[in-house]
Amino acid sequence: MSQHTSGAVAQTSSAQKLPLLTLTAMVVGSMVGAGVFSLPRNFAQATGVLGALIAWTVAGAGMLMLAFVFQTLAVRKPELNAGVYAYAKAGFGEFPGFFSAFGYWASACVGNVSYWVLIKSTVGAAVPGFGEGDTLLAVAVSVVGVWAFHFMIVRGVKEAAAINKIVTIAKLVPLLLFVVILTVAFKADVFGANFWGGQQRSAGALFEQVKATMLVTVFVFLGVEGASVYSRYARRREDVGRATVLGFLSVLALFASVTILSYATLSKAELTGLRQPSVAGVLESVVGGWGAALISVGLIVSVLGAYLAWTLMAAEVLFVAARDDDMPAFLKRENRQGAPVTALVMTSVLVTAVLAITLFSDDAFTFTLKLCSSLSLVPYLLAAGYALKLTLTRDGYEREARARRKDLVVAALAVVYTAFLIFAAGLEFLLLSFVIYAPGTILFIITRRERGRRVFSPAELVLFVVAVVGGHRRRGPRQWPHHHLNLSPGPQGTTMTRSHRTSGRRAALRAVVAACLLLVCAACAEERGPDQWDRGGLVDGQVGAVQLIHAHVLAPPMDAQKTGDDLGLYVTLVNNSDRDQVLNGVSTVHADSVVYREGDQQPQPIAVTLPARRTVSLQEGHDRPHLELVGIHRPLGATPIDVTFRFPSAGTITLRVPVLPLSRGAGSPAPG
Structure with a gap:
């Protein structure tokens, strides 16, 4: 890096410090995206009011534990200023850290594709040429949008962060109006009819209903670690943890309200049959066509805001990993405005490539939702595992026994919850992520070669083989699950056969065992003798x-x-x-x-x-x-x-x- 560039970086790092409000806006902006606008239909396909209440309680409690984990790590490990990636590396070594960085980055990129698909689908209701968001015209327009955002962000991180703060406020207005209107128009009889979500009222049926919603909650909650990723821009270190928790609680209340109030407006069957974004259909049934138009505008603003936040976070992860010599050196280049320009280029290129793939997909939005969620599970599991490791080894808790006990409980619950996400998703989704991780390891190999180091230690080689075997065992494209999201727990959303339940339990057990093996392999890879x-x-x-x-x-x-x-x-x-x-x-x-x-x-x-x-x-x-x-x-x-x-x-x-x-x-x- 030239001296001129270094000077620009120094000026940028000293000037571009973000206050608590902006960091909180980053967390909210990264989570309130496409997912919230699809909640009524997605939940109605799986469960009723009771199941939704339980699902949000489970997801809220679990994600709150993860939020507390990121808050604790931000305070106790302030030198780790790249969030998810840095925690995985510190806890389990360089190769698991690379897995976390690459997976988190790929998850963000695939999530960004889902945003563009939903925008195109929304516009397609008025412009037939956009279809369901998977036509050639729709993809071409989206690619132009991807690179327009790219060049805006290249102008400087602070400018993009300020824009995101404005966008976050603007996009919340339609959703808050939605909540207020549906509260006033609450129909107790409709709400009561939707309470059980089906004729079967057994605990087993209810459990399957709740489990079927977990993929949706994972997708809408992605971004809880947002403030930690931007920790190097925080004006005060304690603002990182506060922004994470404040942003999470705000988003949880919004998600739960949008879901539950929809059950008091339309029947479960009507909700299931709505066109996405289903929030627009719910509001239209109460106030008429202007409600759908308002939500459509809010969706576009929301999605573009989330796209901005996730692009910033994705590029930041690649950039910091490259500076730590865990990604190839070309990814640590910055321009005069301090923007990680090559990391941004790589991010935009991947988004463009996946957009092209959507031309050949039956259901582009749901497939990208699945892939995005599965890629995020490993980074979250490793971060929670690192927090648990710190409490078990008493690292930083030598004179804080009470704080250690509290953090031990929080970290253990976060690990259990993350394992439950893998249980709910099934082994298929963990193996699907390995399809991405295995070929991505070429970046790790390039990095080791650049440093003149041996490519893999013995333990790292074992972990690499696990990833390759997992990716190979993932079935080919013709055998993949359908690209629509089958959220129904059984026929008509009410029953499951014993063979279905047995098969599900076996798949779930394999998924949890695979998650445990991943943590063990990562722990072994961390030891360097x-x-x-x-x-x-x-x-x-x-x-x-x-x-x-x-x-x-x-x-x-x-x-x-x-x-x-x-x-x-x-x-x-x-x-x-x-x-x-x-x-x-x-x-x-x-x-x-x-x-x-x-x-x-x-x-x-x-x-x-x-x-x-x-x-x-x-x-x-x-x-x-x-x-x-x-x-x-x-x-x-x-x-x-x-x-x-x-x-x-x-x-x-x-x-x-x-x-x-x-x-x-x-x-x-x-x-x-």
């Missing part, structure tokens, strides 16, 4: 529990050097102990001193903390933290030089550090 690094051939030395990997100096040709130049010294430090270590000194007889430098900031004395069981990278990149030889005594050739590294607890070690041509690295301090 000395033998794993040694087989990579990059360990230069070890002192105590600290390993020094790929230490080297980057220098221009000798004829371009002169006495007094500054040269970059790079090394990766691995702390294999259960307590933090500190690198507090580096020296060599070939330079006046060795200092620590981060980007274009002034050099500082060396005091680098190595967290327990973690890796600290001080490798190439002019914008990244690294060490620097200040004032070399003579031009350095190809002969290795002696460099001494001091750790107060682990000890002192002197390495023979090679001097490599500057062209071998990503950057180095300029001579002079």
Whole structure:
């Protein structure tokens, strides 16, 4: 990265700080999208009033636990400022972290496609050429919209965030008006007739009804972690957790109201037969045609606002993962406005590609809903698992026993709820996500090659094989489930045969077992012992529990050097102990001193903390933290030089550090 770009980034990071209201708007904007406008029909296909009340109670309680998890992690791990991805990496290692980042990004992109499909379907009611949102004209117009949003966001994150705040307020007006009108027009007799949702009133039938709604609740709740993803833009750190919970509670109340009040307006059969967006049909039945028009406008505004928020979050995940060397280096490029331009390009390209695929789908909206929901389950499971791991290992809770017990309960409930989502979705959807994860691993391989590291450790290889096998076992397109969402728990939404229930229980058991195996594999992948690094051939030395990997100096040709130049010294430090270590000194007889430098900031004395069981990278990149030889005594050739590294607890070690041509690295301090 050039010095000019680095300066722009510094200016952007200091100026673009978002207050609590804007962060809360991000959470609301990311969740209130296409899903809320389809709730009346989707719930009526599955259950009645009682089932809906139970479903929202379960989904609300479970997602609230996840919201509390993100709030706790934001406060206790403030250095992890990329949300879902950062928590998975910190808890279970680099490869599971990559899975989380890639899955979260892909889920956001597929969700964005569902927004465009619903917009086109809504407009199609008035413009036949748009059909159900899957015609050539509809796709072409959507692609133009995708890239129009892309170029708007490229202008700067702060501008896009401000626009999203305005859009969030505007799109809530039709929905709030919907709630008020339906409350006034409440029909007790219709509400009572819809109470059970069918003739069968057994606990088993009710359970199947509730389970059938879980896919819908997953889709509409995606985005609960929104404020955590934007944590690096928060004006105050505590605002991150507050925005997450405030946004969640507001959205939960809105979703439940839209669903329950619809049962007091039309019969269950009438709700089931409505055209999407079904909220428009419900309001039209009360106030006439202007109600449908109002909802249609509100839907378009809502969907475009959610599209904006999710595009920002998706690009942010790729960008931060690239900065942490967990995605290829080209994804960490920023423009002068501080926008992650290459990550945005990759996001828009994937959305465009999936839009093209909808031309060949029988039911594009429901298929993208399924795929979006399934891709989100693994990132949520890993984040909840990390929170549970922190409480079990007492990481950060050494003197807070009461807080630890509370957070332990919350994290455990979040893990149980996420496993229940996989149970409700079934094994098919977990395997469907592996179809995406397995080929996406090529980005992880590219990243490891760029860093000169071994592609997989043994444990990571096991996890990769699990993903490949899972993707292979997923049946081919001709055998996939129908692209419509069958939410009915049985014939006429009332009965299920014993064989159906037995088959469902077996599939659910396999899904939960698969989720548990995923957590176990991720936990195993997190452990990195000395033998794993040694087989990579990059360990230069070890002192105590600290390993020094790929230490080297980057220098221009000798004829371009002169006495007094500054040269970059790079090394990766691995702390294999259960307590933090500190690198507090580096020296060599070939330079006046060795200092620590981060980007274009002034050099500082060396005091680098190595967290327990973690890796600290001080490798190439002019914008990244690294060490620097200040004032070399003579031009350095190809002969290795002696460099001494001091750790107060682990000890002192002197390495023979090679001097490599500057062209071998990503950057180095300029001579002079």
